[in-house]
Amino acid sequence: MTVTVDPALAGDARRERRFFLSLSLPALFIVGLAAILPILWIIRQSFLTTGGEYTVANYSKVLSSGLTWSALVTTLELSLGTLAICILLGTPLALALASARPRVANLLMAFVMLPLWTAILVRTYGWLVLLRRDGLINAALTGSGLTAEPLPLVYNFTGTLIGMVHYMLPLFLLPVYAAMRDIDPNLIRAAASMGATLGQVIRTVIMPLSAGGIFSGSVIVLIYSIGFFITPAVLGGGKVNPLSTRIERALSTFQDWGSASVLGILLLVLMALIGVMLLAARRLLAQNTVAASHA
């Protein structure tokens, strides 16, 4: 069956589409200028010697250096560690928020969002005050006799991870919370009425339906964490050196823009790879869920 459309209406629709498109032009222009041009510039820079001649030496130098690979490992450890803790802490929290009464949920949400409104430097130095040797946490631990010696909570991997999770948790929570809130409560009631336990409800109804939110949250966490600089620089005590600190070293100590650009491109490729992998995983999972629901 074909639907006949009034040609005048179709023309209107076309005009409308064109009008909306033209409205987006300024934004597209700015994105192009602010994102694409610098990336092209960095790509060009990565092929230049300090004298300005074309070369691939920057690539061979960076890719053959053991420092690059150990920085890459640190980057992955930090971002995957942050993601794992965000999922472990954030998913139950989102579940609690989504099932709370709206008034309570809004109040709790405000507490979750509070760190987002604080500048990252302030937050990072705040952790320093809490975590350092004579900081609040260690003072409480040694004062109460729980530990004899202050724990090494900061200027290491642990401190860096704490700072990063603190930054990323709200950003992870938002899409997960949104997905969980959109679940039709009737589905949960239906599952319960058929005799499903709470665990079964979570596993078979809530988790599959909020998988999209968890994936979006994970993408945000990973993409942000991979480029983190301030937190490892301040809380890592010089011992936690992801790719971002290698870029800083190449720029400020060596004035080696070529190598810094190569490292920047490496970060970009890493982000693209992770993005593609997560999207593929999501598609796969969606297919499995559909298949399972038909089984």
Added chain:
Amino acid sequence: MSWLRLSLTAFAISAAMPVHAQTLTITTAGGDYGNAMKEAMWAPAAKELGYDVREETLSDGLAALKMQVTSGAIATDIIHLGSPEGAQAAAQSLLEPLDYKIIDPKSVPEGAKSDYCYPFDSYGTVMSWNTKTYGENPPKTWAEFWDVAKFPGRRALRANAQDSIEIALLSDGVAPADVYSVLSTPEGLERAIKRLEAIKPDVAVWWTSGAQSAQLLKDGEADLVVTWNGRAETVKKDGGAADYTFKGSVIGTDCLGVPKGAPNKEAAMKLIAAMTQPARVAKLTDFIAYGPVNPVAYEGGLIPEDRLKTLATAPENAGTSVFSNSEWWVKNGEAAQQAFDEMMAR
């Protein structure tokens, strides 16, 4: 008639006054140090010359200088650098040659002379310690700093090869005078790096800025801190449980340069000459314990007797020290830093 007189007067006044005062931009490291330079050095000099000087602050002078010069957007007329960075900048032709017709060439001792970056003050990289931890019996040499059995405690060092590898060799029994000849052999650099690797398990923090090192000392986060004498002196003066020694310090100088293609080159040279007059660099020590390079500044009581002890270059402090060798760092800096970073990643 009165109209004519009035307009003539107006004309005379406007001719006597420049259309607008010469404006200049100076880039310093900011913080206590930047303020000290402003109060003691460039602000009075600018007033004397009738210049209108703006201040920019940066902690990464050389990176910014390179960015400005290579992009052709030079935003500063005078830049404050460490002398090794100054030498590096000169080697990359990022600086204008100094005009020694305007600046007095006799104001710099022969060993410290530079054609591109004018050395004006000096500092020592020193050993500092928490007096609560060690009381009256702190480590006295770098060898003792490395002796974690005799002096247990958390160490903090700079996350940079500069000064660290010199100190590492001193701790290994190399005489101050031989440090750079030893470092110039491949085994020498390796020896220094091995020595740093040996202390690494006891290093609680590898710091990245002078302010951070002062904070670590002040908070007692680390018991033994390698830092700059001005920072250690400030912590001590502010009542922190800290002390330091000049014994075995690595003495470096800071310098002023003019970026290649700077908009007001000649005025910049004049300001450098004026702001580094002996009385002004002597006055700098009122604010921060960084001693003048110009020997004349130590004469005529420009610097009070009791303060001399707090300066790295004071004669009684200089005996056991190593003078940081900018030339060595320009030539070997990248290799040394690479070896240092690899040690850190192990």
